[in-house]
Each structure stands twice: as C-alpha cells, then as structure tokens.
Amino acid sequence: xxxxxxxxxxxxxxxxxxxxxxxxxxxxxxxxxxxxxxxxxxxxxxxxxxxxxxxxxxxxxxxxxxxxxxxxxxxxxxxxxxxxxxxxxxxxxxxxxxxxx
Numbered sequence: 001x002x003x004x005x006x007x008x009x010x011x012x013x014x015x016x017x018x019x020x021x022x023x024x025x026x027x028x029x030x031x032x033x034x035x036x037x038x039x040x041x042x043x044x045x046x047x048x049x050x051x052x053x054x055x056x057x058x059x060x061x062x063x064x065x066x067x068x069x070x071x072x073x074x075x076x077x078x079x080x081x082x083x084x085x086x087x088x089x090x091x092x093x094x095x096x097x098x099x100x101x
Contacts, residue, residue: 015048019080026062027054027073027080035064035071043073047082055079 017031029045029052036044036051038061043054048069059075 017047017049019052021077021080024077025074027077029071029073030069032066032069032071034066035061040075045071050082050084053079053081053083055081 015031018028020028022028029047031048032045033048034046036046038044038059040059041055041057043059043061045052045054054073054077056078057076059073059077061071062074063070063072065071
C-alpha cells in the first residue's frame with residue numbers, strides 16, 4: 001500500500017487506528033472504544049472501525065486504558081478479524097429471535 005492510498009483511507013474515515021502484533025505474542029491496539037468480552041481464548045473489542053475479534057491461547061489483557069483508547073493483549077495470538085457493528089447485531093438478533101419463536 002502506497003502512502004497516497006493510506007492518506008485516502010485516513011481522509012475517508014477520519015479515524016486512525018493502529019494494530020501492532022509483535023511475534024504473535026503481544027497485540028497493541030489504538031482507537032478502542034470498549035472491551036465487550038474476554039476470556040483466555042477470545043477477546044472481543046469494540047473499535048472505531050468495527051468489532052475486532054482476537055483468538056488464541058492463554059490470552060490476557062495486559063493494559064486497558066479507555067482514556068487513551070489503547071488495549072494490549074498478550075498470549076499466543078492466532079486469529080484477528082474485523083466485523084461490522086451492524087452485522088454483529090443482526091447475527092445476535094437473529095439467533096435470539098430464533099430461540100424465542
């Protein structure tokens with residue numbers, strides 16, 4: 001990705017978010033709104049750009065600062081995935097509506 005492409009993405013969304021993964025052991029995330037759920041295998045984080053799912057083994061949140069919008073997750077990280085906030089709401093809403101039919 002060229003510098004011009006990065007500028008276009010930044011200008012379009014007006015949001016800057018960084019994910020820094022070090023040796024698949026330490027993930028630093030900026031632009032965090034909230035940590036929705038976490039355990040030793042899955043961490044769900046609400047970010048400015050959507051929901052971020054982190055999967056792995058022995059995961060732990062080493063740093064959480066809502067003031068600076070930063071989270072550090074440590075452990076054996078094997079999977080990172082973004083999903084749209086609306087998609088997640090529709091998925092969960094569909095599942096719950098099926099239960100109560």
